[in-house]
Amino acid sequence: NAGVTQTPKFRVLKTGQSMTLLCAQDMNHEYMYWYRQDPGMGLRLIHYSVGEGTTAKGEVPDGYNVSRLKKQNFLLGLESAAPSQTSVYFCASTVRPYNEQFFGPGTRLTVL
């Protein structure tokens, strides 16, 4: 099992460009999450999903959109990137609420 994988690992964007980050898990987990981690801020929840076809906003959703068309995939989109979105993005999944979360290796995004 690969666990949770994220694509790409690194990306540099110019302000105004768009991109999609892909998170995939092979553990048949229902719940999936997108976080961003900035120095001194800890992990902050962007969006999450409690099952295929569902999404919900987290703590910092502005500027991001998500989709969960298939149970194993959770996509995070940036429609018009801004320098404030420079961060490390982590995806996580869990089999049921309040259980251990499993994290992907992260995507390091720089917006110039």
Added chain:
Amino acid sequence: RKEVEQDPGPFNVPEGATVAFNCTYSNSASQSFFWYRQDCRKEPKLLMSVYSSGNEDGRFTAQLNRASQYISLLIRDSKLSDSATYLCVVTSDSGTYKYIFGTGTRLKVLA
């Protein structure tokens, strides 16, 4: 007040020392509690879940005090490889399925 608060450290300790971290949380309805370990530029990984009765895993002991709303992590006989950031994680109250992360406590074990 932050929902989950940790001392950011760094805690610099010699090999073999015992070190303890505390974490306080604000939501008395929180259901689950965890300690995660995060190495530099890597993803967080579960160190241990924290139960009301306290639990131990080798050199690591975790405790939960619901009345005072804090959890603790004790590391005995510190190793160089224990150097990392330790994240306290608390789940939100039922129905929102969210996990709240502390900003982490940095530990550096010195030779």
